[in-house]
Amino acid sequence: MAKLRFLILLGFLLTFSQSCINGLNPNYIEFYWEQTGCADPWAGESINSEAKISEALVAYLKDEGIRGAKVKDFKSDGVEAVCLACTCTTGVKIYVEVPKTSKNKMLELGFKEA
Numbered sequence: 001m002a003k004l005r006f007l008i009l010l011g012f013l014l015t016f017s018q019s020c021i022n023g024l025n026p027n028y029i030e031f032y033w034e035q036t037g038c039a040d041p042w043a044g045e046s047i048n049s050e051a052k053i054s055e056a057l058v059a060y061l062k063d064e065g066i067r068g069a070k071v072k073d074f075k076s077d078g079v080e081a082v083c084l085a086c087t088c089t090t091g092v093k094i095y096v097e098v099p100k101t102s103k104n105k106m107l108e109l110g111f112k113e114a
Contacts, residue, residue: 031111032093038086066102
C-alpha cells in the first residue's frame with residue numbers, strides 16, 4: 001500500500017514538474033502577433049523598445065477585457081514584408097500568454113494561437 005501511494009505521488013510530481021520545466025501554465029494559452037511597422041492597435045510614436053511595447057500591449061489587452069496577459073518573447077521568426085506601409089510586417093512575432101478563457105477574444109483581436 002505504501003508503494004502504491006509512493007508511485008501515485010511520484011506520478012503526480014512528474015506531471016506537474018514537466019509543465020514547470022516547459023514553462024507552461026495549464027490555465028494559460030500562448031498566442032502571437034505579427035508586429036507591423038506602425039499599425040499595431042497599441043502602437044504609439046514613443047513605443048520603441050520591447051519593454052514599452054510589452055507594457056502597451058498588456059494595457060491594450062486589459063482594455064479589451066483580457067486580464068493576466070504576459071508578454072513572453074519577441075522572436076524574429078516571422079515574415080518581413082518589403083514595403084514601407086504601416087501594415088507591413090516587420091518579421092517580429094510577439095508571443096503573449098493569456099488565460100485560456102480569453103481564447104476567443106484573442107482570436108477576435110487578430111492574434112494567432114502559437
